[in-house]
Amino acid sequence: MTIRGRVYVLGDNIDTDQIIPAEYLSLVPTIPEEYRKLGSYALAGLARTPDQPPFVPPDGMTTPYTVIVAGKNFGCGSSREHAPIALGAAGTKAVVAESFARIFFRNCVATGELYPCETPTRLVGAFRTNEEVVLDLEANTLTNVTTGAVHALRPLGDAGPVIDA
Template sequence: MTAAPLLSLTDAATATATAVLAPGRAPTRARIQAAPRHPATVSLRCHRSRPLTAAAATGDSPSSAAFHGECFVVGDNIDTDQIIPAEHLTLVPSKPDEYRKLGSFAFVGLPSAAYPIPFVAPGEESSRYAVIIGGANFGCGSSREHAPVALGAAGARAVVAEGYARIFFRNSVATGEVYPLELADSGASKECKTEDVVTVDLDNSVLINHTSGKQYKLKPIGDAGPVIEAGGIFAYARKTGMIASKSA
């Protein structure tokens, strides 16, 4: 057991952990090192109602991103019925209050025996897990866009899996709700444990598990990256001038 899980889950703390645990291979992006808004206080695990995400959400460097926080680990063939059961599909994602409600139901379809820790704690609207780690064929089943929306609305920023069902991947990019990142090799979903502290480093295409000290190579997200970063296809198309901006 490393000391990492005991660190406060702030940007600075995770950056420190990265540097300690993975010397020489740690991401050296300016944002991580230059964002110590919180001193690297050592404390008990900080259970926040919102997931800890990196500067991509709030920072000033739009061309790169990293996400830190605890991970939530699931197995192979996680289908959309487990991500968001159909009885909740009466919620319309384009309505803000119903969007938030969808988040509170994220992963509520997972069998409780196999997944004793819920993704969203009872009574909460969002999850404390910023990163989801899955096996093969993540998001199979229905075309419901409610699935990536529920994960994004709950506060997850990235899914890291061995592979994706086509429609889930496309919906993730189209909505910009979560980064659907693909592992270059299998293994992470078996080796990582829920509550491990991880960093997803998009620039270097790597998943770092600070708890275990292991790193996993990711396939580059490619052209889909900027689309997700912009907030989906419509936002991207406006940003890049493909379609007129709304105010125009």
């Protein structure tokens, strides 16, 4: 499977409160309207910086970013299935990170919302938000279309078919 789209770049220790703030946890993902709302609040807990566009545009329901590239310990914090669900509902297909909080990784697999892809090297500096990328889940590579650089990823192993189902 290949995922092509724009990338959103984040740093280390992005926690579940940043991914989906607690005030939105009352939304029920199995109700289609609430599922869409959950996506509109994805990464709403991030501190805004002048050089980083919002993940979901103001008054939008989805994100233009299909892949997130992050640093270490993505999805740390409290155990909430809403975190990968919110990112998936927003339209993101995969998160590529140096490492994941184990519970976030398991929630990605359990919900089937996102591919949690680990990289053996730090990629945060190799990408800029809005660049085009190609994630090849069979070849285990992430390509920066803008620069042409190809980065190796760790195989998803047995988690891949579970997420696909």
